[in-house]
Amino acid sequence: MSIRRFPILPKPKNLPKRSSIPNGKEGDRNFDDLAHRFKRNVYDRLKGDIRLAVLQRDLQQWLPEAFNFDGAVDLHGGDFSACKPLKILDAGGGQAQFSCLLAEQGHQVTVCDISSEMLSLARDNAAQLQVEDRMTFHLESIQDFCAEHPQSFDLILCHAVVEWVVEPQLLLERLVSSLKNDGHLSLTYYNVNGIKMKNLLRANFQKILDEDYQGYRGSLTPTFPRQPEDVHQWLAKLPLELLAESGIRCFHDYILEPDQRVLEPEKQLELELRFSQQEPWRSLGRYIHVFSKQSFA
Numbered sequence: 001m002s003i004r005r006f007p008i009l010p011k012p013k014n015l016p017k018r019s020s021i022p023n024g025k026e027g028d029r030n031f032d033d034l035a036h037r038f039k040r041n042v043y044d045r046l047k048g049d050i051r052l053a054v055l056q057r058d059l060q061q062w063l064p065e066a067f068n069f070d071g072a073v074d075l076h077g078g079d080f081s082a083c084k085p086l087k088i089l090d091a092g093g094g095q096a097q098f099s100c101l102l103a104e105q106g107h108q109v110t111v112c113d114i115s116s117e118m119l120s121l122a123r124d125n126a127a128q129l130q131v132e133d134r135m136t137f138h139l140e141s142i143q144d145f146c147a148e149h150p151q152s153f154d155l156i157l158c159h160a161v162v163e164w165v166v167e168p169q170l171l172l173e174r175l176v177s178s179l180k181n182d183g184h185l186s187l188t189y190y191n192v193n194g195i196k197m198k199n200l201l202r203a204n205f206q207k208i209l210d211e212d213y214q215g216y217r218g219s220l221t222p223t224f225p226r227q228p229e230d231v232h233q234w235l236a237k238l239p240l241e242l243l244a245e246s247g248i249r250c251f252h253d254y255i256l257e258p259d260q261r262v263l264e265p266e267k268q269l270e271l272e273l274r275f276s277q278q279e280p281w282r283s284l285g286r287y288i289h290v291f292s293k294q295s296f297a
């Protein structure tokens with residue numbers, strides 16, 4: 001599978017004004033001050049390639065109409081005739097790296113986020129891929145946006161957000177309320193077991209004994225790493241049927257030597273894809289991808 005990389009854009013000189021909603025719902029983490037570091041540390045690296053590759057493979061398997069084309073996502077010259085455009089919400093979509101790929105497939109994508117900085121980079125990405133006409137951007141919290149748009153979307157992506165919000169159950173309720181009948185939710189969350197494993201491998205035993213997993217202010221380690229059992233319980237209370245799960249970065253982040261972490265990227269990618277749906281590797285994923293369908297049964 002080949003992965004599209006975004007060209008590295010120069011850092012804008014005149015940054016747009018900071019969001020007038022500094023923290024979204026009180027305490028939710030606005031990424032205005034993290035936007036460029038997030039891009040450099042995740043999407044400009046193999047980390048980001050693995051994230052996009054697993055998500056793309058999962059959606060190809062679990063919702064084939066999202067990706068009609070096998071393998072590479074370079075669709076220029078591809079055949080759109082078989083493609084039924086979906087209405088997609090990228091909730092807390094940040095720089096929209098993944099949802100831009102879905103817009104490339106011909107789908108209509110709405111991105112909402114509380115960070116104007118992240119949305120500005122999302123617009124740049126959409127422009128690079130020439131998909132602006134299929135994307136709209138809203139500077140608004142997910143909670144408010146979803147309350148204003150009930151039963152509106154065929155597919156909602158909420159990737160790497162629940163670990164940054166104070167009231168995750170409210171967030172999930174709002175997301176589900178914005179799904180159309182039979183709509184799908186693609187949720188990823190930061191798995192606390194991944195951070196425990198990493199600390200064990202580094203012999204940081206006191207951190208584990210203190211249950212000290214929160215990132216410090218200004219770090220890319222989430223404020224609320226999530227326990228998979230908690231997320232499962234929250235989802236089980238909602239009108240959803242859980243369809244499938246996979247792990248994202250099941251071994252890459254555990255490679256202790258930074259120099260070795262960048263070795264043989266193609267082989268790492270292939271193995272990450274292979275292990276992401278097999279236990280025990282799946283449960284060790286730095287992120288867990290849960291795919292559900294709205295169901296009132």
Ligand SMILES: C[S@@+](CC[C@H](N)C(=O)[O-])C[C@H]1O[C@@H](n2cnc3c(N)ncnc32)[C@H](O)[C@@H]1O
Binds near residue numbers: 093141
């Ligand atoms: C780790 S980034 C993930 C971005 C993107 N979903 C991805 O997977 O690359 C988390 C994003 O959630 C946004 N965010 C946090 N709380 C939010 C909320 N309540 N409503 C909307 N966006 C929120 C942040 O501003 C940030 O852009």
